[in-house]
Amino acid sequence: MNTALSIKTAASAAALSLLLPANLYAQGPSLERWQAFNQSAIAEHITPKYRQLASQSSLLVRSINKFCAQRSDVSLGNAKAQFKQTQQAWQQIQHIQFGPVTMLMRNFSLQYWPDKKNLGGRQLNTLLKKAMVSSTQPSYDNDFFAKASVAVKGYPALERMLFDQKLLVQLHSNASYCPLMQAIASHIGENTAAIVSEWQLELANYREYGEDSSYQSSMEAATEILKALVEPVEGISDAKIAVPLGRQLQKMRWRKSESWRSAQSIENLRSNVTSLQHLYSGIGADSAKALLIESGAAELAETIDQQFSALALQLRAVTEPNDMQYQQQQFDQLAQVQQQLKRLGDSLLAAMKPLQINLGFNRRDGD
CATH class of the missing domain: 1.20.1420.20 (M75 peptidase, HXXE motif)
Structure with missing residues (x-):
């Protein structure tokens, strides 16, 4: 896979999605399709x-x-x-x-x-x-x-x-x-x-919806699940990479990484990306990717999946630092992962428009 091409394509698709008015997309998923998404996300x-x-x-x-x-x-x-x-x-x-x-x-x-x-x-x-x-x-x-x-x-x-x-x-x-x-x-x-x-x-809570239920509709319930797909990307980029990596090699603070004692901070990133991609496209015909394609955003749907795969590939080459410190090449590799995560986050946010989803308050805004 050409990682640079994947990044460029995904960025273009996300930018185009943000510029286009919502009425140029096909109608968003029906309540029945959102219910199928909910059931698949929970079961799979x-x-x-x-x-x-x-x-x-x-x-x-x-x-x-x-x-x-x-x-x-x-x-x-x-x-x-x-x-x-x-x-x-x-x-x-x-x-x-x-x-x-x-x-x-x-x-x-x-x-x-x-x-x-x-x-x-x-x-x-x-x-x-x-x-x-x-x-x-x-x-x-x-x-x-x-x-x-x-x-x-x-x-x-x-x-x-x-x-x-x-x-x-x-x-x-x-x-x-x-x-x-x-x-x-x-x-x-x-x-x-x-x-x-x-x-x-x-x-x-995912069988009956209404005023007396946890969610008023299957779409509202789906919004909660989609928040769990979109919002963590920023947290991974910022808290798990940017803070311990620092802005330059000499200012690394790896003891601020998530699991430095057990030397698992990088493995954590791999697990995070793999699992989020599974939630996005790995739960079958009712996945977020499938609904995005049905909503008229097939190119964006595909490039998001490519971004996830490119990230997984990039992370295979990244190792834990020796004695809490990287060499310049390793530092640059993880910095590139962080930038790719930011692009993925932009793409996922752009995907909410054709899905007609308003994610609302970001839990991380209160940090």
């Missing part, structure tokens, strides 16, 4: 990825428990490997910011990031220091998590503990270190299992 994308997350989180609980019981190099390696698999399962559904994951702030409990004030680190240290001077073993139960900060409940907190370079020292000096890790893993497992279970109840 949302619920399977939550089931995968719950399954991987359950395996994570087991691996952490086994490590704490054996404390061997092998069990530690297995726990770290399982954490990475679980984290990638989360990255593939992270863009869904509606439904059961928002209940009781589960989305923030699973991942409080970016942690601009290092709340996770400071609060974990406070918990561990408090445990060391306590005459009794702390109880990390449901009551504890009900009162605890979201910064110590999810994947970032567990990553910080499991990939701590002084892990063995911590284990020998603090008897509460492993119990806290086990408790956090169990809390994650319970939350992800609850999300899967509650999505079975959530399905009712």
Whole structure:
């Protein structure tokens, strides 16, 4: 694939879409087509990825428990490997910011990031220091998590503990270190299992629409799903790349990347792009791409898919930095990915016009 040509074609298509009046497009999708889109997105994308997350989180609980019981190099390696698999399962559904994951702030409990004030680190240290001077073993139960900060409940907190370079020292000096890790893993497992279970109840909101329902129409419900497709692209570009990469090589701040401790920040990007493309065009005949073609924007529909594929190809060549620092060529590669993400974001926004979708308030505007 010619990446440069794909970028140029997509940019042209997006620009043309923004210039053309809405009445030049075919009529937008019917309510019946939007309902088909909703059902396919949930059945083919949302619920399977939550089931995968719950399954991987359950395996994570087991691996952490086994490590704490054996404390061997092998069990530690297995726990770290399982954490990475679980984290990638989360990255593939992270863009869904509606439904059961928002209940009781589960989305923030699973991942409080970016942690601009290092709340996770400071609060974990406070918990561990408090445990060391306590005459009794702390109880990390449901009551504890009900009162605890979201910064110590999810994947970032567990990553910080499991990939701590002084892990063995911590284990020998603090008897509460492993119990806290086990408790956090169990809390994650319970939350992800609850999300899967509650999505079975959530399905009712996509069967009946009206004044007394969560959504007044299938189109309004579809708008929520499309927000989960469009809005994350900007967040990936800005928070996951621009902030840690900096504007020039000498100003890289890779410790601000999403998962630098486990060396998974780039792999996160790959999972994000792959999953968003699946939501866009991988759910069959009722996908957003299919509806876009039906709405008279076939060229834009195709170039968006090409942009996703070009991004996936670009990211294959990008590696994690050595010692938190890139060489110029690597820096330029990731900077190009960021620019391509911005173009993809523009194209996806342009696609909302032929679909006659108004995304409304961007959740990131309040950041």
